[in-house]
Each structure stands twice: as C-alpha cells, then as structure tokens.
Amino acid sequence: MKLEALAVYEQPLKWxxxxxxxxxxxxxxxxxxxxxxxxxxxxxxxxMYSGWLRTEPQLKYINMLFSVLYVYGIGRYFWLQA
Structure with a gap:
C-alpha cells in the first residue's frame, strides 16, 4: 500500500x-x-507522514529528527530504569 492511498485519513490523523x-x-x-x-x-x-504526502521537506525532516530524539529518550529512560 502506498502512502498516497492513506491520504483519505490525513485529516482525521491530524485531529x-x-x-x-x-x-x-x-x-x-x-x-x-x-x-x-x-x-x-x-x-x-x-x-512526518503528512509531510511526505505534501512534499514538505522541512516538515518531514524536522519530524524525523524529533522522532529519532524521542526514540532515544524513551530507550534511555528504560535503560536507566533497568
């Protein structure tokens, strides 16, 4: 399934x-x-998904960066709790 096939769900996803x-x-x-x-x-x-639909590179890459930081933060949280 292509990303564009999910475009009908873009507005509910944004809400x-x-x-x-x-x-x-x-x-x-x-x-x-x-x-x-x-x-x-x-x-x-x-x-990030919405950025891929609209070809908004800034939105896409900023959210990729934040996603990586959140994954790092979540992993670090659990690593330090162990």
Whole structure:
C-alpha cells in the first residue's frame, strides 16, 4: 500500500495528532517525561507522514529528527530504569 492511498485519513490523523499534542503538553506541565515522549512520538510520525504526502521537506525532516530524539529518550529512560 502506498502512502498516497492513506491520504483519505490525513485529516482525521491530524485531529488525532492535535489530541496527542495536547496530552503531551499536559504531561510536560505535570513533569511526566516518559508520558510526554510517548505522546510526542506518534505526533511526530503523523506529521512526518503528512509531510511526505505534501512534499514538505522541512516538515518531514524536522519530524524525523524529533522522532529519532524521542526514540532515544524513551530507550534511555528504560535503560536507566533497568
């Protein structure tokens, strides 16, 4: 399945990303680092997908960078907890 085939879901995904962003912000305010990263990672993945649909290289690459940082942060969190 090509990315363009999922384009019909772009708008609902963006609304879902908005919810993830709000949840992530609440987690940051509350000081829940792991939860903030867990909400932010799918947020970035949705916006990265949207960048691929619209050929917006800046949006795409910024979210790729943040996704890598969130994966690193989540892995580091669990590594240090072990």
């Amino acid at each position: 879902f990303a908005l919810g993830l962003g709000v949840c992530s912000t609440v987690c940051v305010v509350q000081g829940w680092q792991l939860a903030a990263m867990l909400f932010s990672l799918p947020f970035c993945l949705i916006w």
